[in-house]
Amino acid sequence: MAILLSGEWYDLRDLANPIRELIDGIGAPDAVDYVLWSLIASLVILVWLVVSVIAFIWIERRLVALMQNRKGPNRVGPAGLLQPIADAIKLLLKEAITTRDADRILFWLAPIIVFIPTIVVFAVVPFGESMVLADLNVGVLFLIAVAGIMTPAVFIAGWSSNNKYALLAAMRTIAMLISYELLQVLALLAAVLFIGSMNLGAFVDWQDEYNTWLVFILPLPLIAYIIAGAVEINRSPMDISEAESELAAGYHTEYGGIKFGFFYQAEYMAGFAIAAVVTTVFLGGWTLFGLEEWIPGWLIFLGKLYAVFFLYIWSRGTLPRLRIDQLMTFAWKFMLPLMLLNVLIIGAEVVAWEETGASRNVALPAIGAVNAVLAVILIVGWARVLGHGSGRQRGYRATLTREIGKIYYTGAEAS
């Protein structure tokens, strides 16, 4: 069963061979083999995730500090590199308080449940050529379904805390996640429609074969997916479920110690999951226009993943937060019709391509150009229809006067 995939020293996959031989050597039944093998692979992914999270806690803090004119952590270890480890130790050593009126079982369970979907997502993500834990045929659907588990988990966290901020945040989160899950589904549906498969590996293969990235062909779904992803991982401007300035810490207000650490980690992991999906579906996964011949695929994949995640760090350091009704309006009135229309258009394009039988060199650029133009027209046009650009969104300066006692109130825009 041991296949040497490539002889290169850097290829991580070759590490699997001795392990496999070891497991085969035990001589246990197939089922036990299978479980053992999955456990080891999951462990590898988990270790990578935890290391990434720890690294990115430091990177995010330093980056946001850079955006905010400060230094960020710079005392523990060289350049503050050991700060996240110190933080982790602190969280581990802290007393895990359960508040008196909390629902004990659910309060303990919630951080664990939140953890599950964020890790499970990586089972179907191809990290490199044949580097995927479970090559699921319904991979895309699996992603969405698993992300859906987040919703009840967050609610359980908020409700079991028996804290009003937490409950309010939990209700907000549920409403938001449901709305934006729809956008996620529609965004991925457009991609699935175009590729004709729900297997995430097939996405990468397709993009490799046609030597393009889906982002050039389907810009609108990518935007929708990134926005919906921001909602799922509570990044500004969609961080209303944490809403530091309104609801203290949102649904995990009452959590402390390592239980809080779980939420904190899960948030980063969910961020990586979103970035992984964006990378795989829209950014060509582990391929880089032939460069994967020289650079290991998993490095390309991770590079893209971190680059996408950087977007979220950036938005966190830059943007204020929207109000929940504005976000709901945005999801249901603005994005949803656009995405439905987008699915229709892409379906038509696929049919048209099949009917005309145009060569890929003609069809792909044409479809890409049409979609890009359509995306701009749709976004701008639909915004206009909904009344944006009428001046209410634009800022203005204060009126200046030297006369005292006069009243300049017009109340023209008070609503």
Next chain:
Amino acid sequence: MTTYVTGIQIAHAIDGQFPDAVEDGQPEFAVVKSDSLVEVLTWLRDDPDHAYQFLSSLTGVDRIQWFEVAYHLESFKHNRAVTIKVVSDDRENPSVPSAVPVWPGAQLQEREAYDLLGIQFEGNPDLRRIFLWEGFAGFPLRKDYLNMPGGHMPGLERFPGEPGVDLSGRGTK
């Protein structure tokens, strides 16, 4: 520059409109009888010649013999300022009419005066303690706070709710 209307001038003006309403007119302020306070303030606010629409400040003062409440009014229209006062002679339970019906902005300031000086504002819809808590003994800004009649010295007591404090007989000692 804001014209500071003297109490004598405003006392004359009020006297012309409401005879018997003015008690006193000093250079700095005019004292209005507490019965006609609301009418006078409403008139000062609405009369176009005065138009003191803005209640700048409302303050209670413990003058030992009496309590007074000072209203610093301001007219944006004429850029004038004036001080009106009302006096309550009751040492134990001073009471003056509330200015909230005239200026809703008096709400928090009246609550403050009530809280710290114990001046009752008749007609204030929500006269509660503001900085101190309900059940606080005495009114700390009174001059005799540390030596209330009857040997009661609330300022030297422990705070309600502190360990070792019996809350039951509070205020009736």
Next chain:
Amino acid sequence: MTIKSEPFVVNVGPQHPSTHGVFRLRLTLDGEQIIDADMIMGYLHRSMEKLAEERTYTQNIPFTDRTDYLAAMTGNLAYVIAVEKLMNIEVPERAQFLRTIMAELQRIASHSMAIGIFANDCGAWQTPVMHMFRDREKILDLFEMACGARLTLNYMRIGGVARDIPDEWMPQAHKLLKDLPKRFAEYEDLLLSNEIIVARSRGVGVLTPEQAIAHSVSGPMLRGSGVAWDVRKADPYAAYDKLDFEIAVGTNGDCYDRFVIRLAELRQSLYMLEQALDMMPSGPVHERLGTSTVQPGGQAIAPLAFRPPVGEAYGRIESPRGELGFYIVSDGGPSPFRFHIRSPSLINLTPLKLMAIGSTVADAIVILGSVDIVVGEVDR
């Protein structure tokens, strides 16, 4: 048929990131909509008005630092102006200018904070605050050079200021004034037309001019409702009558107006500072009072104690938060008989309930941020 959910009481504060201290807002919610709002304060009540009755007039100046601790200079200024009014003291020209300069620097520092925190309340995660801190730090450096402290300044004295500025002060101030316009342009670029801030604050917490006047609000809140009223213009104190500046007013009376007014006032303060630094005369910085100590050079410094005549005075200035007034009643003794602070932070909170009802929790936070309270001044 409408679905009504159970009323839900949420305490925002006293320990909460957005109450700017220890202030508590008790909101009754229907879903996310506010149906009742109650303010509970006093967590920072230090009974300053009572304390001041036991101390001499000069000893009371440090209390005024600690009311509005983000704008100690204006707190000092309002108090000394009230006492000078009581005693009929003329202040030397140079001291007048120093007071004006310090007050305007303080206004820039305080408004910077207010703008940053307001953006923070809108959800911008600390970035605007940290950017605003750059200027504030520079201004605090200037304060430190002038009086040795950064926050609780205790710089003004009855009859002048505590001491003259050192020689290095002027070049540094000029350098700061040269930097500031660039910074202000940057803030306006970043914040003024930030679509999210506009969406969060426009049409939120509307206060009509009639309501604003009736509720005694002052400062940027009053001007935000379109009432062109500024004590610096209406009743000039210190050297404001010699300076040219404009009042910024809003037209809609919403949170966004209050916010743009603060941004505009930054520029106006800068304009005033440029003029004041150019016009600064030389001379003594303290009037010689009856009990003043006179230094060997002939310079008088502030007396520790004196007895003003029997009477009362209400002195007010335009602090960054609004009309800051001190009502001093004297019985002829060395300490005030009654010492009352008309604190703009407290009085600007009066219409909070009016503004908050009908909006959502998120709006309430923005409204509270736009009022720009300092709890030290609310509770005193």
Next chain:
Amino acid sequence: MEDTGTVVAFWIIAAITVGAAFGVAAVRNLIHSVALLIVTFAGVAGLYITLSADFIAVVQILIYIGAIAILLIFAIVLTPRAGRLNQEGFMLLPALLLAVLVAGTMIFVAFDTSWAISERDGFEETATAIGDLLLDKYALPFEIASVLLLSAIVGAILLVRPEGAEEGPE
């Protein structure tokens, strides 16, 4: 079902599912009930996986956990004065009776039917097969179901529309 692994998985999942389903009815706390219901749903999805019906399994999670459970949570939290406890009612006995009856019928049917075993292999891509069937053979029922759902949505919106609500710019 020949594979021992699958059999073990089936029994474990079945036990969890049935146990959680029993818990849904037994526990007093409504939110606990919903949490157990989620476990039940997940267990059913697991059963689908042992049957190689991956599409159905994923859809089960997506719809039942992601939507139905959330709907129940909303219903519980938003209902005024419902309390958080599952009240003991007079319906307990009839419900128990009905449950026993239904379970008995199902068991009888399951044992009585002579199940035909298909000779062909399982589908490689269940999603494609289901899609083909839905838009081809069962197009009419599919469309009828969607119209029904649409009318349900419209009806729900109409019901909760506040009186005198007007369309207007935000």
